[in-house]
Amino acid sequence: MYSLDDFLGNARIIKGLKNMISSGRINHALILDAPEGFGKLTLAKTIAKTLQCAEGREVPCGHCFSCRSADSDENPDIVFVSGSKATLGVETVREEIIEKSALKPYSSRYKIFIIRDSQKMTEQAQNALLKTIEEPPSYGVYIFLTTNYNTFLDTILSRCTLLKLMGLPEEVIVGELLKRGLCTEDNARAISACCGGSLGRAVRLSGDEDFSRLREQAAHIPQRIEDADFMGLYDIMEDILKVDDRLTELLELLYMFYRDILVYAAGGEEHIIQKDYEKDIKTICGRVNMKRLFRGANAVFEAGRSVRMNVNKQMSIENMLFRIKER
Secondary structure, X not given: OOOHHHOOOOHHHHXXXXXHHHHOOOOOEEEEEOOOOOOHHHHHHHHHHHHHOOOOOOOOOOOOHHHHHHHOOOOOOXXXXXXXXXXXXXXXXXXXXXXXXXXXXXXXXXXXXXXXXXXXXXXXXXXXXXXXXXOOOOOEEEEEEEOOHHHOOHHHHOOOEEEEOOOOOXXXXXXXXXXXXXXXXXXXXXXHHOOOOOHHHHHHHHOOXXXXXXXXXXXHHHHHHHHOOHHHHHHHHHHHHOOHHHHHHHHHHHHHHHHHHHHHHOOOHHHOOOHHHHHHHHHHHOOOOHHHHHHHHHHHXXXXXXXXXXXXXXXXXXXXXXXXXXX
């Protein structure tokens, strides 16, 4: 595990955390809020390691017992808490946080609790935790990881410092994927464009063969639509629906291709993302006018939104295909 200096992005938050640690004025309850894959757990572990370092600096030494045990997730004074798949209930909160908060640290200056998926905490669990957060022991630090801070009661929020992590710029993600040797530059740019600023998701996609197949499928859909007759559109629909739980991802990729087609058609070929599919993009530009391209991009966007809102998938894709095909 590294130090706060090595954490990518969110410079303002990192600066604030370093100032907190160097000044010794520790916020005893932090909420790290961000979508999955934004590095919440990594940041929480890094904060914990830094606070527990025997040398007491804003950059952990990396060689003391506390640092080494933190790196292996075996520091007895860093407690990881998580509930069931559905909820984080009052019994877990009492046993894993409240009762253990009464026990002083074994060997470190702090007892740090990292609570994963804390958006799953029930109202009863939050109410049970309130007194501990309101009057924490001098050594207690509580770091809540959540994808939606709005699930917290106002009484909990008012006693915590909320840190909302932002996604990384696409160029940073591309550079990181290339530095790690995970994929080619073309694939890195495609992945970074559809990972929503999440390096974690980008790393997962780089080793996902199904993602590469989805990308290839998306690249050929515009051409297939142009070649298809009425019944052929239903064949395309069936192929699209076969991806099942990755339908949203396929539509994101398809939208990205329409974006590239529009950029290419406007004379901006140097700005397209899917450079390895430039030949396909050029072919579509020669067959479809700008008005239909804009309509196609809008149709894909609307289909993606409908699917995310759990509208009937077949109806959403059928409407999309017929809108794109319309002359």
